[in-house]
Amino acid sequence: LTVSEPRPTAPTITDVARRAGVSKGLVSFVFNGRPGVAAETRARILRAADDLRWRPSPHARTLSRQMAYAMGLVIRRQPAVLASDPFFPAFLAGVETVLGEAGRVLVLSVVPDIDAEERTYRSLADDRRVDGVFVTDLGRDDHRFDLLRELRLPAVSLGRAPDSSASVRMDDTAGIGQAVDHLAGLGHARIAHVAGDPTMVHGWRRRVAFQTAMAARDLDPGMIADTDFSAAAGAGATVSLIGRRHRPTAIVYASDPMAIAGLGALSERGIDVPAEMSLTGYDGTELAHHVHPRLTTVETDPALWGATAARALLTLVIDGRADHLDLPAGRLVPGGSTAQPPPSQPL
Amino acid sequence: LTVSEPRPTAPTITDVARRAGVSKGLVSFVFNGRPGVAAETRARILRAADDLRWRPSPHARTLSRQMAYAMGLVIRRQPAVLASDPFFPAFLAGVETVLGEAGRVLVLSVVPDIDAEERTYRSLADDRRVDGVFVTDLGRDDHRFDLLRELRLPAVSLGRAPDSSASVRMDDTAGIGQAVDHLAGLGHARIAHVAGDPTMVHGWRRRVAFQTAMAARDLDPGMIADTDFSAAAGAGATVSLIGRRHRPTAIVYASDPMAIAGLGALSERGIDVPAEMSLTGYDGTELAHHVHPRLTTVETDPALWGATAARALLTLVIDGRADHLDLPAGRLVPGGSTAQPPPSQPL
DNA sequence: GTGAAAGCGCTAACAA
C-alpha cells in the first residue's frame, strides 16, 4: 500500500554527452535539428542517446524554451448535456493521434461555469501549462477570444469565429439542407426544426441552415423550437411542436440525442414514426443506429475533426500562424425514421 | 492571423524576494509551508507575492522536486464504445473539481490499442508528465499494474484490482441484485442477462452479481449473453436471447446504451416492452430517461466517483499511501420498461 | 565543428 522507492533516475543529457564523448551543447543541437554538427558526430550522439534510451525532458525544455509541449482543452458544459454528447470522445481520440506523435500531451479541463472557465484559462497560461488551446462550443458572441488574446494563448476554434486566428470548420449547412431536401422529396411540407442552443454557433448555424433550406423550397421555415441540446429539452421541444395547431409531419433535429429523446416522446404519445411523423438527427452516433426505427441522420467525422484541429494548433504554435480549414460536410444517411407523410392530414 | 508578441513575462520568485526585502529561499519556504519563518516576514512575503500576482512555476518546481503537479488518465477504448458511454464526461467533471483545487491538472490520453497504451504510460512516466494515474476499465487479468509498478507510477484504480495499491469502488452487486429482485417480485422467472465485456472487471462483476441473485431465488442463472459493452453488441445479444427456445420474459442489461439498443431491437421485431418483455439498464444515463418506455435502471454517481478517486490519488501521491474506498452502491430506479410478465407464456 | 558557461525559476542544504 505504500509507494516508497523513488522512481529510477533517468539518464540526462550529461550522460549522453559523456557517452558520446562530446559536450552537452552538441547533444542539444542534434536533438533540436540544428545544423553545424558533423555527420559522424551526430550519428555517435544519436547512438549514445539510443543506448541510454534518453529523451530530452519536457520540463527542463519548458524552462529554457518557454514551451510546455502540451495543449489544452477546456470544456464548459452542463454534465447532463456533456454526458449524452458522443462528439467529445471521438474528437479527443482524433486529437490524441496527432498530439501523441508530436510529443505533446493533452491537458483537459471540465468546468461548470464561465467563471471557472476563465480561471482555468488564466492558470493554464500563467503556469505555462499549455502552448495553445482548442476552443469548442463557440458562442455567437464569444468572450473567450478576448481573454485568450490577453493571455497570448494561441487558439484553434472548432467552427469559425470572427476573431479566432485559426479554425477548423465542418459545414453543417449541407447536412441540414440534405435533410430538408430528403423530407421534401418524400412529400413533406410542414417540416419543423428542433434546434440546438441558439447562443452557440453550431446550434445557430443549423437553425439558419434549416430556415434557408426551407425558404429555398418555399416552405414555411417558422416551425422552430430552441433547446439547450440536452435530451430533456429535445423531448420537450418535440412535445411542444406536436401540440401546435398545424402539427408538422416531419422534424429535423439538431442532434441525435435530441432526436432519440424526441422519438421517445412521440412513441409515448402513440405517434408512429415514420408513419405519422418523420425524424432526422444530426451526428451519426452509434446509438442512433440502434433505436427503432433507425434514425435518418447526418454522419459526421469527429475524429477527423480532432486530428485536423490538432494539426492546425501545432502549426499555429510552432510557426506562429495557421489557417482556417474546412472539412468535408456531413452527409445524410437515410434510416427508417423518415417516410412519406400520412396521406390525409387535416390542414 | 499571427501570434507574434511573446507572452508577457511573468514575475519570478526573485521579484517577490526583492519586493519583500528577503531572499529567494525564504519565499520558497513560505510557499512550501515550511516552519521557521517569522510571522511578520511571512506576511510581508505573502503580500509581495500577492501584489505581483506571483505563483510558483510548476515547471521549475517539477525540475527541482521531481513532481509534475499533474495526474494522468489513459483510456483504451473502441471509439464506438467510448462514444456511447456516458460515464466518462461525468467522471472527468468530478476529477477536475478536486484536481483543480489542488493546483493539479489532468492529462488525458485516448489510445486505440494495448501497445499504444503501454507506450503512453511509459512516456508519461519517463517524461515525468504526471505524478500518478487513474486506472479504469479494469481487466480481470490486468497487465497494467505490473507496468505501473515498474514505472513507479502511483495509481488509483476504479474498482478493486488485486494488485492495485489504492482503489475506489462502487458496488455493482447491489444494483443488479435489486434489478433481479424487482423483476422477480413482478413475477418474472425467466430472466436473462446481457452482460458487458467478461474480460473487464465491471462487466464480470455484474455478470456474477446476476448469477448470484438468480441463484439466491432458485432461478436459472444461465441465460447470459456476453458483449463488448457496445450498443451494437447489446442489440445482437438481445436478438440471440429472444431466439432461444425458452425465451426470457425479462432482460437485465449491464449498461444503459445496451438496454436502449436492445429496446430498439425488440421494438423492431414487434415485441412490446414492457407487456411482452421487461428490461432494466445500468448507469442511469440521461437518455435512458427519455426513451419510451423510460428505462428502469440503476442510478450511479460517476462525478462522485471521479472526485473520490482524485482525492485518493492526491493522497497517494503526497503521502505515499492511500486506501481502498467504497462508494455507496447504485440503486434501482423503476421506470416504465418493467412490468408483470405476460400471463400465458408457452414453456 | 565543438566546448564552456550562463541562464530558465525554483527547492533545499548549509551557513551565518
Next chain:
DNA sequence: TTGTTAGCGCTTTCAC
C-alpha cells in the same frame, strides 16, 4: 530566523 548557493535538465550564446 534568514541568506547563500548549488543543483534540477536543458538550450543557446559566445568563444575557440
